[in-house]
Amino acid sequence: MSSLDKPLKSVVGGVSATKLEEHFGMVTVGDLLSHYPRRYAIHGELTDLDSLPLDEHVTVMAQVRSSSTRQMRGRPNWITEVVVTDGRGELTLVYFHKQQRPRFRIPKQGEFGLFAGKVSAYQSRRQLAHPEFVLQTEEDPDSVSAFAGALIPVYPATAKIASWQIRKTVETVLDGLDDVEDTLPEAVRSAHNLMGLRDAYVALHRPASRDEADAALDRLRFDEAFVHQVVLAQRRRELRALPAAPRMSSAMGLLSAFDARMPFELTSGQRSVGAQIEKEISQDHPMHRLLQGEVGSGKTVVALRAMLAVVDAGGQAALLAPTEILAQQHLRTITSMLGPLAERSRLGGDSHGTTVTLLTGSMTTAQRRQALLDIASGEAGIVIGTHALIEDRVTFADLALVVIDEQHRFGVEQRAALAAKAPDGTRPHVLVMTATPIPRTIAMTVFGDLDVSTLTEIPAGRKEITTHVVAELEKPAHVTRAWERIREEVSQGRQAYVVCPRIGDEPVEGASVMETLSELTRILSGLHVAALHGRMPSDEKDRVMQEFVDGTIDVLVATSVIEVGVDVPNASVMVVLDAERFGVSQVHQLRGRIGRGEHASLCLLITKAPLGSPGRTRLEAIASTTDGFALSRLDLEQRREGDVLGAVQSGRRSTLRLLEVVRDEDIVAAAREDAIVLIDEDPDLLSLPGLRRAVAALSDEDSTDFLQKA
Ligand code: ADP
Ligand code: MG
Numbered sequence: 001m002s003s004l005d006k007p008l009k010s011v012v013g014g015v016s017a018t019k020l021e022e023h024f025g026m027v028t029v030g031d032l033l034s035h036y037p038r039r040y041a042i043h044g045e046l047t048d049l050d051s052l053p054l055d056e057h058v059t060v061m062a063q064v065r066s067s068s069t070r071q072m073r074g075r076p077n078w079i080t081e082v083v084v085t086d087g088r089g090e091l092t093l094v095y096f097h098k099q100q101r102p103r104f105r106i107p108k109q110g111e112f113g114l115f116a117g118k119v120s121a122y123q124s125r126r127q128l129a130h131p132e133f134v135l136q137t138e139e140d141p142d143s144v145s146a147f148a149g150a151l152i153p154v155y156p157a158t159a160k161i162a163s164w165q166i167r168k169t170v171e172t173v174l175d176g177l178d179d180v181e182d183t184l185p186e187a188v189r190s191a192h193n194l195m196g197l198r199d200a201y202v203a204l205h206r207p208a209s210r211d212e213a214d215a216a217l218d219r220l221r222f223d224e225a226f227v228h229q230v231v232l233a234q235r236r237r238e239l240r241a242l243p244a245a246p247r248m249s250s251a252m253g254l255l256s257a258f259d260a261r262m263p264f265e266l267t268s269g270q271r272s273v274g275a276q277i278e279k280e281i282s283q284d285h286p287m288h289r290l291l292q293g294e295v296g297s298g299k300t301v302v303a304l305r306a307m308l309a310v311v312d313a314g315g316q317a318a319l320l321a322p323t324e325i326l327a328q329q330h331l332r333t334i335t336s337m338l339g340p341l342a343e344r345s346r347l348g349g350d351s352h353g354t355t356v357t358l359l360t361g362s363m364t365t366a367q368r369r370q371a372l373l374d375i376a377s378g379e380a381g382i383v384i385g386t387h388a389l390i391e392d393r394v395t396f397a398d399l400a401l402v403v404i405d406e407q408h409r410f411g412v413e414q415r416a417a418l419a420a421k422a423p424d425g426t427r428p429h430v431l432v433m434t435a436t437p438i439p440r441t442i443a444m445t446v447f448g449d450l451d452v453s454t455l456t457e458i459p460a461g462r463k464e465i466t467t468h469v470v471a472e473l474e475k476p477a478h479v480t481r482a483w484e485r486i487r488e489e490v491s492q493g494r495q496a497y498v499v500c501p502r503i504g505d506e507p508v509e510g511a512s513v514m515e516t517l518s519e520l521t522r523i524l525s526g527l528h529v530a531a532l533h534g535r536m537p538s539d540e541k542d543r544v545m546q547e548f549v550d551g552t553i554d555v556l557v558a559t560s561v562i563e564v565g566v567d568v569p570n571a572s573v574m575v576v577l578d579a580e581r582f583g584v585s586q587v588h589q590l591r592g593r594i595g596r597g598e599h600a601s602l603c604l605l606i607t608k609a610p611l612g613s614p615g616r617t618r619l620e621a622i623a624s625t626t627d628g629f630a631l632s633r634l635d636l637e638q639r640r641e642g643d644v645l646g647a648v649q650s651g652r653r654s655t656l657r658l659l660e661v662v663r664d665e666d667i668v669a670a671a672r673e674d675a676i677v678l679i680d681e682d683p684d685l686l687s688l689p690g691l692r693r694a695v696a697a698l699s700d701e702d703s704t705d706f707l708q709k710a
Contacts, residue, residue, distance in 0.1 A: 002693060003178045004030030011176055012169045020169065023158045029173055033201045035166065036220070037153030040213060041114075049089030052119045052126050059116040059154050059163035062086045064107045082107050084115060092127040093117070111135050114152075116162030132162040151207045170205045177201070181690030183223055188674045194219040197690065225668045227694045229675035230685070234695070235449040236288075237679055242427045244286035245315070247400050249278060253312030254354060254381075255305060257341055262301075267457040269293075270302050276453060277306045277431065281313075281401065287429040292437055293455030294628045295592025296462065299433045300567075302455070303403045304334055306431055311354050311381040315400025318428075319384045320418060322405065324360050325532075325561055328542050330384050330405070331358045332549065333567060344381075354381030361388045362538035390417045398423055404432045435563075436585045437628040465595035467603040467623040469579075469616070482575050482604045483523050489573045490527055490554045494599060496573035498557045499590055501581040503533045511577035517557045524555060532558040563589045569597030579605035580615030584635035587622050637663075 006029045009017040020026040024035060041061045052058055062084035069080040078097040083090055084107075093115060095102065107113055117131030155166040180198040182189070189196070195203065200219040207213035249255050266274070273291065280287035293299050307317035319334075321327040335342045335356050344353035357380035359371045374380040378397030383389065399422045404415065415430070422428040432450060470478045486496045498520065501510030517531045530553045532544045541561075547553045549568055556562070556571075563586060574594045579587060587605065594601040605623060609615035621634055678685075685692040 002030075002181050002690065004028060004033070004180060005693070008032055008169075008173075012172050016165070016169050019161050020166075023161055029177070032170060032173055033177075033205070035155060035170075036204060038156050039154050040151040040207070040210070041154050049084075049086045049091045049126070051089075052091065054119050054121060054126070056119055058119055058128075059114055059157060060084075060086070060091065061112070061114050061152075062091065064109050064111045064113070065090065067106055067109055069102055069106060078102060080106055084113075091115075092122070092125060093131050093133075094122075094127055094129050096130075107133060107135055114162075114164050116157055116164065118159055132164075134164050151210065151213060153205055153207075174202055174205055181688075181693070183227060183688070183691045183694045185674075185678060185688060185691075188226070188678075191674075192222060192670065194222055197223075221664065222667055222671060223694075225664065225671035226675060227691070227698055229668070229672045230679065230691065230695055231698050232449050233672075233675045233679040234683065237683060239288050239427075239449060240285050242286055243425060244284055244429060245398075245400065245423065245426050246284050247281045247310045247313035247315050247429070249282075249309035249312040253308075254341060255308040255312055258305065258308050258338065261339060261341075262337075264459065266301070267298065267455070267459055269455040269457045270298055273302055273453045273455065274305050277302070278309055281306065281310060281429045286427040287431065288450045289430070290432045290434065290450040290452045291455070292434045292452065294437050294458060295435075295589060296458055296596055297455040298459055299455060300330070300333060301337075303405075303431060303433060304337065307382050307401060307403065308354075310400040310429070313400065315398045316375070316378060316380065316396050317382050317401040317403065318389055318396070318399060318418065318421075319382065319403045320389055320405065321384065321386055323534075323561065324362060324386055324538050325541055325545060325566070326405065327358065327360055327384055327386050328545060329566055331356065332546070334382065334384065355379055356382045356384065359383060359385035359388050359394065360538070361386060387414070390414055394421065396421050399428050401429045401431065404430070405435075435589060436632050438632050461598060462595060463598060463600040465591060465601045465603055465626055467591065467605065467626075469619045469623050470604050470606045471611070471616075472606050472608045473610075479606060482606065483520070485602060485604070486555060486573055486575065487524060487527065489602075490524075493570075494572040495548065495551065495553070495568065495570050496555045496575065497562060497571060497590075497593055498555060499562065499574065499576045499582075500557065500559060501578050503535055503559055509578070510581045513557050513559055516577065520555060520557060527554040528552060529555040529557060532556055532561060534559060534561050560586060560590065562593055566593050567596060568593070570599070571596070572599040572601045574601075574603045576603070576605050578607065579619055580607045580609040580613075584618060584622060584631050585628075587619070588626075588628055588631045591622075591626070592628075 007017070008020060008026060008029060008031070011017075011029060012020075012032075020032065024031075026032050026035065041059075049060060049062065052060070063086070065083045065085045067080070067082045069078060071078050076099045078101055080093075080095040080097070080102055082093040082095075084093060085091075093107075095106075097103070113133045113135040115128060115131045115133045117128035119126055120129055121127070153163075153167055153170075155163040155170075157163040157166060177198065180196075180201070182197045184194065184197070188194075194200075195215055197219070200216040203212045203216035204220065207216065277287065277289065280289065291299055291302060303319065307319065310317050319330055321330055338353070338356065341353045342356045344355055355374060357371050357374045359368070359375065363371065371380070371383075372394060375383050376395045376397060383396075388394070402415075402418050404418075419427055419430065437454075470482060472479055486498075489496060498516060500513045500516050502508050502512045504512050504514040506512075513531050513533050517529060520529045530544050530547070532541060532548075536544070544553065544556070545566075548556050548571075551570060560582065571594050574591060576582065576587060576590060582590070591603045594603060605619045607616060607619055609619070618634075622631060625631065682688070685695065
């Protein structure tokens with residue numbers, strides 16, 4: 001057994017092992033060694049007590065400034081208050097002693113110690129109630145040597161296990177640690193100048209210097225990227241080896257008929273990605289391609305052309321959408337783009353044509369029965385649907401291509417369930433479209449088992465979107481002006497969106513659709529204002545959306561349900577209320593609903609967030625650019641802020657802890673190259689038992705978890 005697989009119980013004793021398992025889920029020596037220090041404390045370089053995060057368990061090193069114990073007035077209880085300081089800030093430690101005097105030694109003025117507890121606030125001051133502590137003066141040789149020594153690891157801790165207790169256990173484990181099977185091939189290690197795994201654990205938990213700790217972190221950070229990329233490289237290799245039916249589109253088929261009636265020229269990106277897809281689906285292994293691109297870059301047309309190609313080849317295509325609104329919208333867009341080509345079964349329909357069928361959860365029994373029948377018989381060439389498509393009873397005559405829109409909302413399992421509907425013994429070709437452009441490394445990390453195509457061009461003829469941040473409290477007149485702008489645009493024949501953070505009575509702050517609807521009905525009297533949100537019955541949602549598409553509705557007051565995919569080129573204004581309540585990518589997606597036609601467009605981000613606040617700054621960043629890649633990078637950076645060593649804090653373990661995929665782009669890229677080379681040479685990792693073990697631990701997890709969590 002590898003020394004990392006040894007049960008903790010056999011090394012550190014039952015009590016500690018049980019506690020560690022209970023609070024952190026640690027079972028093996030490896031689990032404990034992978035509990036990385038959050039930071040290091042240095043004697044003399046004291047913790048900044050001013051910045052203690054509320055409600056977190058912290059361990060601080062400080063000196064006692066004063067200490068007093070007194071009986072509470074008129075009660076049999078005693079209270080101890082110890083004020084400690086790091087020379088800059090102060091912190092109060094409080095102990096209540098029920099019906100008795102203190103039964104432990106109270107820290108005295110002048111003493112140094114480590115204090116561990118949960119930060120709370122009392123009369124607007126930070127305090128720790130009942131913290132555990134170790135004093136320099138205690139017999140504990142560990143604490144004394146730690147104080148004399150250099151770097152003391154401070155671990156993510158809980159109320160029940162303080163950092164210093166974890167430290168003691170780690171020490172015990174390190175003392176008995178034999179050779180550790182390395183996860184990195186020797187060649188990779190020396191190429192990147194990385195230390196061995198055992199050395200890295202020792203240096204991380206018991207560093208002689210800051211440099212040594214940093215070197216250990218570099219090594220473990222690379223490990224994280226590498227193991228992840230090995231899993232993805234293996235998965236890609238397996239997927240590529242699966243059998244698929246080749247789908248060769250005929251020159252005179254539906255696709256050419258469609259191309260002939262398309263009202264615009266494809267961009268060169270659309271053309272080359274299209275050619276790539278056609279080539280891949282004509283091979284006998286499944287395509288697994290990710291199509292990403294800026295909002296409005298025209299991903300839908302690319303997907304539709306791929307679907308038509310497989311229909312030409314006699315197969316069926318399924319388009320899976322994350323919401324009912326989006327499925328409906330795809331149905332509308334696709335049938336209208338296809339025109340007569342979507343009317344095979346009707347009189348006057350094109351003889352080349354096919355049938356486009358919708359399947360969602362809210363259809364009537366009769367509608368559903370018909371849809372299921374069309375899908376099973378092969379009558380439906382293109383099937384558009386929500387999660388309902390994944391259900392068991394949906395059987396395809398010959399499922400050839402699965403297109404997944406807005407991938408990050410679907411898990412790997414759901415992808416797999418749909419893939420299983422292909423004819424026996426084969427896999428469908430898969431095309432995944434992401435809503436948000438994501439930086440290259442994120443794509444490599446999260447979708448590493450897919451090949452990536454990126455549409456970088458925005459179709460010609462688009463007019464610019466101008467974005468302004470409107471400070472509601474500072475300039476209330478500008479809000480009034482925003483409504484006037486909507487009226488002006490509508491009088492020019494345009495339409496507008498107004499987006500609110502909530503629907504009605506949810507217990508969150510921010511403008512609600514309901515209130516805004518009644519307010520705007522008054523302010524914009526004479527215009528047709530209507531609401532759209534997720535709690536409306538789906539036939540009503542569809543009716544409202546249809547009326548907005550038709551231009552009957554002038555102003556649509558909605559939640560972020562319109563965030564993805566909604567395509568009404570005539571809409572030229574978007575007003576987002578309490579905009580700071582939305583994330584960066586979300587606002588960017590919302591803004592992508594305008595500027596889709598030939599009209600110059602205006603996006604107003606209304607906010608009460610004060611100048612200089614994080615929310616306001618974020619909105620200003622969004623207003624300053626329409627580059628989705630830059631914004632998604634900003635988004636990810638913000639969401640992972642402060643998460644370098646701290647993700648484990650609550651006791652939950654995550655797979656990407658040291659690595660920040662945005663910051664560590666180069667590491668991910670290097671690890672990916674090395675992983676691909678390795679998997680080509682040794683696909684089953686026979687030469688590297690340490691890596692095999694790490695990969696087995698990781699590959700159970702869904703790599704898309706990371707995005708959902710972030
Ligand atoms: P997204 O990539 O955001 O999903 P869509 O596929 O919804 O973008 O396309 C946005 C709009 O651009 C749609 O109205 C679509 O018909 C139009 N469009 C797509 N490709 C082109 C093109 N090559 N030239 C002009 N308009 C295009
Ligand atoms: Mg789209």
